[in-house]
Amino acid sequence: MNKGIVIFADFDDNDARILFDKVKSMSINSIFIDTKRLSVDYDIFIEMEKLRFWGSNADRYSYFVRAINLVPLNPFSFTDTKKFSEYRNYYSLMFSFLEILHSRGVKVVNPPSTFWCHYFKPYTYFLAKNCGMDVPITFVTPSFREIYRIYKDSKALGKKFVFKPIAGGKTVKVLDDQNIEDFKISTEVYIFQELIYGQNFRVFTLNNEYLCSFSLDYDVQKSIDYRDLDPVQVKVKHIEIDSKIKTVASLLSSKIGLKFAGIDFILNENGCYFLDINPAPMFVGFEHHSGFPIMEKIINYLCS
Numbered sequence: 001m002n003k004g005i006v007i008f009a010d011f012d013d014n015d016a017r018i019l020f021d022k023v024k025s026m027s028i029n030s031i032f033i034d035t036k037r038l039s040v041d042y043d044i045f046i047e048m049e050k051l052r053f054w055g056s057n058a059d060r061y062s063y064f065v066r067a068i069n070l071v072p073l074n075p076f077s078f079t080d081t082k083k084f085s086e087y088r089n090y091y092s093l094m095f096s097f098l099e100i101l102h103s104r105g106v107k108v109v110n111p112p113s114t115f116w117c118h119y120f121k122p123y124t125y126f127l128a129k130n131c132g133m134d135v136p137i138t139f140v141t142p143s144f145r146e147i148y149r150i151y152k153d154s155k156a157l158g159k160k161f162v163f164k165p166i167a168g169g170k171t172v173k174v175l176d177d178q179n180i181e182d183f184k185i186s187t188e189v190y191i192f193q194e195l196i197y198g199q200n201f202r203v204f205t206l207n208n209e210y211l212c213s214f215s216l217d218y219d220v221q222k223s224i225d226y227r228d229l230d231p232v233q234v235k236v237k238h239i240e241i242d243s244k245i246k247t248v249a250s251l252l253s254s255k256i257g258l259k260f261a262g263i264d265f266i267l268n269e270n271g272c273y274f275l276d277i278n279p280a281p282m283f284v285g286f287e288h289h290s291g292f293p294i295m296e297k298i299i300n301y302l303c304s
Contacts, residue, residue, distance in 0.1 A: 003060065003107075004028065004030060004061045005023050005028055005061060006032075006053070006062070006063050007019065007020050008035055008098070009035060009066040009067050010034065011032075016032070018284050019064065019284075019299075028303060035067035046100065061106075062106065062302035063098060064109050064302060068118050094112070095112045098112055109260045110279050113257070117258070117277055117279055118167070118278065121276070122191065124252075124277050127252060128252055128277075131248045133274040134272060135273060135274050136275075137194040138194075139192050140192070144183050144184050148183075161174075161175045163175050163191065164190060165189070166189045166191050172224055173225075174224055175192065197220065197266075197268060199266065199267045200216045200217075201239065202263070203249045203262070203264075203265065204261070204281070205261045205263065206260050206301055212294065213238070213245075214289075214292075215239045217237070231285065235289075237289075237290065245272055249261075253277070256279075260281075261278065283298075
């Protein structure tokens, strides 16, 4: 191992901080870039034939990036025009710096140009189907008339739907008689999917290859989304999965360009269904509960 590792993440990102501590414990040269701080705090230099980082050739490092908000930057989250301009330029610097390195063959996990998949989920369903995956019945619309029509039709057939924002940011909820009316005044666009019961599991890929998989067991009567529960209510177990799922998961992450990805599925007697792909997945909890050395695998890849 002769490469240092630079981690780009928000300082309060727990998984990034724990990975950083793990890197340091292995006596590897490591730097943490807090993406919520402005670029004047960091010595980044770009010339078309040169990239320097803190006075050194930037190629000396590998890069682990968890700051999915590097793109897109929402201007409406800033009431201060000057502050928005500062961060827009700062993020442009970091995005360009990392993408140039990636294009030159330096390991960047993941390049910020892949973070679109966090925000454009309907497109990821299209790509998943093209990779041979089954996807639950899905529709996306801001029209309350269409939402209400499909809800009533599905209810008459004994089917249920769940919903989540099209660009992420909230957990999954079941569509019911109480919350259907909220969509009359909602200004958000949601994804609506047929509710499928079964075994939830997460697949991790690294360098476009299958890395590991974990089952998630919890009481769906308490919440359809395990992220709404106390972690002690979710049982995580390292499992083996069918080789076909390994293949299609690796294919999808490769098609998007993700060097490290978390891909969610649900399995029942009718088949295996793709639910989501994450370009900056949580991984520390899975390692903690299972003992599988995800962090060591990531570090070994970055340093090789």
